[in-house]
Amino acid sequence: MNIVVCVKQIPDPAEPGSLDPGTKTLKRATKLILDESDSYGVEMALQLADAAGGGEVTLVSMAPNNEVSGLRTALAMGAAKAILISDPALAGSDALGTAKVLAAAIKRVEGADLILTATESSDGYTGTVPEQLAELLDLPSVTFAKHIEVSDGVVKVQRQTEAGYDDVECPLPAVVSVTAGVVEPRYPSFKGIMAAKSKPVDQLTIADLGIDPSQVGWAGAGQEIVSVEQAPARESGEIFEDDGTGAEKIVAFLENLKVI
């Protein structure tokens, strides 16, 4: 079974990031790493390919400056190859612009049975790319998968809900977004790390994909970041001193919140 995983390479969350005051977006000129939330999709894909008894996992990523270091991590985990779309015209792309580019790249992967994504990226958090991608590819979309099984051309998904999960089935090919934390991403093995540098990374521009620059980047963005505000500081909680009535006060407080 051949699986495509969309992976994003993002600035290392461990390093203090900063916003470009002009564009009001995250500065991405630093070294990028594999978004942790995508490592679950990669792991899921590797496990599914294994369970199916073979097949290739292909990565698709859009990143500035031909950045490959995050891709190398996923290749070291076991993905077979990658497509990287890098183009100055892509700066400022919104979610839909990104989805157009990823969709065009995915179409180049022959015989893709399943397309996996994370539910959202850790830096942008729009959470809309997977559905847009499905629409653009004209494929069914299943979101928030916590467990995936594939048999006889059908993908069976446990779809995370607030109360538990729904069992959902849909025919392949399909786009499925994978919830963070549902599988334990493997460590890249040393053999994998050494093999990764010779795995193919197909580096493309939007012209290679036949995409008009006016459709993507700042030019094509249907949204505008008007202003960026500090998150409001969290208000301090209420403190009950226990003068013998502590338990009642807590119960009253919780009742007020309607949680008990």
Next chain:
Amino acid sequence: MSDKEPQPFGTGDPYDFLGIDTLLDDEERMLRDTVRQFVRDRILPEIADWFDQGYFPVDLAKEMGALGLLGMHLKGYGCAGTNAVSYGLACLELEAGDSGARSFVSVQGSLAMFPIWKFGSEEQKQEWLPRMATGEVIGCFGLTEPDSGSDPASMRTRARRDGSDWILNGTKMWITNGSVADVAIIWARTDPDDNDGGSYAGFIVPTDTKGFTANDIPKKLSLRASITSELVLDDVRLPDSLRLPGVNSMRGPLSCLNEARYGILWGAAGAARSCYEAALDYSKERVQFERPIASFQLTQRKLVEMMVRVNKSILLALHLGRRKDRGQLTSAQVSFGKMDNVREALWVAREARSVLGANGITLEYPVIRHMNNLESVYTYEGTNEVHTLVLGQAITGLNAFR
């Protein structure tokens, strides 16, 4: 931190002051980061308890094997085949966790697998190395004896020919992984008439062979998260096919030690780094006399001395690693690294301990654990004194051992 922008006066990266990161290639960095993450996930959360209880989780062997840590710098037979610098970086990260984890990997890869890889027959390599690389088979290395430490050539363990077999008798002491090993590399004295004129031989001894027993050494206060055992060989009968055919002199065990020491000189820098970082973080948080203790000149001096020694140790290790990868590393240079990096690590550990005050004596912080561990590291794989004499002989041409 990037080297692209000039840093303003009075700034620097406390965690990589000299920018040593830029001397590594992408593959080395990824491998280093992977081991660091493994240590963070699998060792650091529990190491204080393991140390406290005197326990090493043998199950870790398979996880280490899956990663590729076991015999990682050997080529073929299921081994990862990395360069020497990568092996060093892995040792550094492991020992920044705990010397016990690094010792496990050193013994498995450099002391048990290496002699088979280097001196074994093709059949022996095929039989043992792949399973040792995955961690399915655990090895140990028996050279030291109760009465033979720094002078291993004085060993008493004997291997006597009996027809086509060998019969081994003797006692080995201070053997890491001894009681959990499936296979022991045992060095023994031989009659030159039985051994192509050689006076020593190495044997691959399956630990379930009749006459082989291992007893753990209790009440250690150092390397507690590592198993250390006594091995007793009482008429252990082995076929000649379990003798390492490629060596019949002390060059055998000594070349293994040279490999392991190379890893140790990196590892010690890792223990030192962990102590320095613990002291740095602590001193910025801990307030006395209404100021963080890091703001006192005496503390800053300690921190700076630690930082400088950690950076120098890693630079030295990297230099020796690059030489090893070019095939230029001499055993006396390994002695330089082992002697200096371990003593500097001990110095850093003790200094860091003082910065942490009373907290420095508990297992809540890594410092005293490293400090105690490093006492073993100071002694094993050639004591500090032995390496000093090796270097003394190298520069004077005069032997001061006896």
